[in-house]
Amino acid sequence: MTDAIRAEGLVKRFRDTTALDGINLRARTGAVLGVLGPNGSGKTTTVRILSTLLQPDQGHATVAGFDVVRQAHEVRRRIGLTGQYAAVDEELTGNQNLALIARLLDFSRPAARARAAELLDRFALTDAADRPAKTYSGGMRRRLDLAASLVGQPSLLFLDEPTTGLDPHSRNELWDVVRGLVDDGVTVLLTTQYLEEADQLADDIIVFDHGTVIAEGTPEQLKARAGDQVLQLETVHPEHLGRATAIVEAVTERGVRHSGTEVSAAVTDPAMLPAVVRQLDDAQIPVAELALRKPSLDEVFLALTGHTAQAPDTDSIIPEEAHP
Numbered sequence: 001m002t003d004a005i006r007a008e009g010l011v012k013r014f015r016d017t018t019a020l021d022g023i024n025l026r027a028r029t030g031a032v033l034g035v036l037g038p039n040g041s042g043k044t045t046t047v048r049i050l051s052t053l054l055q056p057d058q059g060h061a062t063v064a065g066f067d068v069v070r071q072a073h074e075v076r077r078r079i080g081l082t083g084q085y086a087a088v089d090e091e092l093t094g095n096q097n098l099a100l101i102a103r104l105l106d107f108s109r110p111a112a113r114a115r116a117a118e119l120l121d122r123f124a125l126t127d128a129a130d131r132p133a134k135t136y137s138g139g140m141r142r143r144l145d146l147a148a149s150l151v152g153q154p155s156l157l158f159l160d161e162p163t164t165g166l167d168p169h170s171r172n173e174l175w176d177v178v179r180g181l182v183d184d185g186v187t188v189l190l191t192t193q194y195l196e197e198a199d200q201l202a203d204d205i206i207v208f209d210h211g212t213v214i215a216e217g218t219p220e221q222l223k224a225r226a227g228d229q230v231l232q233l234e235t236v237h238p239e240h241l242g243r244a245t246a247i248v249e250a251v252t253e254r255g256v257r258h259s260g261t262e263v264s265a266a267v268t269d270p271a272m273l274p275a276v277v278r279q280l281d282d283a284q285i286p287v288a289e290l291a292l293r294k295p296s297l298d299e300v301f302l303a304l305t306g307h308t309a310q311a312p313d314t315d316s317i318i319p320e321e322a323h324p
Contacts, residue, residue, distance in 0.1 A: 009059035034202030080149035090134035139170025195297035
């Protein structure tokens with residue numbers, strides 16, 4: 001499979017801040033590349049460079065075979081971009097938003113109306129087509145924004161944290177839309193802080209931290225790096241959490257994570273589970289849940305970086321005045 005995106009040695013600085021420090025990445029044609037990392041890790045800067053909105057200080061990148069600096073116009077003809085916040089005109093109706101973009105892309109009036117109707121239907125917005133976008137829910141605005149990025153039928157779509165601020169139902173709806181686009185052959189580069197989102201959608205994942213790539217692979221390959229399995233335990237009574245934590249630490253000889261009444265730890269030997277059960281029974285600690293499972297991508301990120309993917313990384317946040 002050919003590469004829809006290839007970047008080598010991308011460096012971008014904003015005054016004294018190095019936002020990207022030698023990024024290399026590849027996105028396979030017809031697949032979803034998930035770019036995972038906390039705020040300020042360089043995800044959005046990378047998208048801005050690949051979508052021709054910024055130029056790198058060093059390095060080289062091609063999108064759909066075209067250089068993002070020397071052949072920016074050719075790149076723009078082939079991509080769609082949806083940013084972190086909906087960019088539609090809230091005073092216009094859904095129909096007017098899409099038809100306007102189609103006209104700007106040199107569609108004839110009849111073709112613009114037809115394309116708008118097609119996309120409104122595809123994104124389940126037909127019933128709201130003649131309502132101003134300002135009356136739409138957050139999920140509807142995001143779907144309209146995504147529809148707007150597809151008016152020109154791009155072969156490659158950049159989604160920069162597309163589900164930011166959405167409720168779980170709207171997030172799931174948008175995931176279904178992305179899956180449908182991939183089924184139609186669209187290549188997607190998806191940046192996200194949500195581990196579940198990357199796990200649900202991405203064929204390949206690249207992990208950013210402090211403007212560098214710290215890991216890459218399929219979701220299963222990355223999970224394997226955090227340990228074979230995770231022991232998860234939930235106590236019935238919160239007051240037993242401390243003793244349960246000590247037991248899990250002693251048996252697994254690993255650091256544990258705990259929250260509320262839950263304890264979890266990476267394990268390398270499934271025989272540790274009955275050992276924990278015996279010690280909990282001896283200590284007369286009742287449990288609501290005790291199981292072995294595969295590690296989550298959140299646990300992978302913690303194992304790789306020492307902090308979760310939702311934790312803001314203020315060391316490399318781009319100053320607001322540096323944005324174009």
